[in-house]
Amino acid sequence: MTARRFVLWMATLAAACGGGERAEVLEEFALETLPATVPAPEMEDGLLIATPELVHGWQTEGIPFVLIDARDSVQFAQEHVPESVNIPYIDIRPGAELPPREARIVVYCSDSDCPISQYAYQSLEQLGYRQLYDMRAGLQGWKEAGYPTEVGGAAPEPAASEPTGIQ
Numbered sequence: 001m002t003a004r005r006f007v008l009w010m011a012t013l014a015a016a017c018g019g020g021e022r023a024e025v026l027e028e029f030a031l032e033t034l035p036a037t038v039p040a041p042e043m044e045d046g047l048l049i050a051t052p053e054l055v056h057g058w059q060t061e062g063i064p065f066v067l068i069d070a071r072d073s074v075q076f077a078q079e080h081v082p083e084s085v086n087i088p089y090i091d092i093r094p095g096a097e098l099p100p101r102e103a104r105i106v107v108y109c110s111d112s113d114c115p116i117s118q119y120a121y122q123s124l125e126q127l128g129y130r131q132l133y134d135m136r137a138g139l140q141g142w143k144e145a146g147y148p149t150e151v152g153g154a155a156p157e158p159a160a161s162e163p164t165g166i167q
Helices: 003-016 021-035 052-061 073-078 118-125 138-144
Strands: 066-069 082-086 105-110 132-134
Touching: 052 105, 073 082, 073 105, 105 138, 118 132
Parallel strands: 066 082, 066 105, 105 132
Antiparallel strands: none
């Protein structure tokens, strides 16, 4: 039962028991404390979509998540989103080195026309991952939003004392 339903239920119960004034106070409280609308996550083709702005915000705020570049290692080495790890979608399978199942994961590929992030998302979902997002705009959308990329070479290896989040 949602908080709003609970408060309205309590207001109805109070009114039914002769507490009309209490019911009005409860209903007014519900309207003042609960948001008028709660935006639903954007979905496309059954996948939760993360915009580049959302992903950049998570990075800036230090919200824990794993950003997976699902393209091949050559494309990743040429250019990628900072803090991303390269796990080509063809390598997402049982027994592979993957993030913990409870991790929030965002996958991306080249651009909005590239299906690789969708394949990666679906493969992870089949392996039991539940906190999945597809940055459908891909690397191109990231750049169009004005965010920096890393060019040339692979992403720097984490220091031995830094956890990568990958098991």
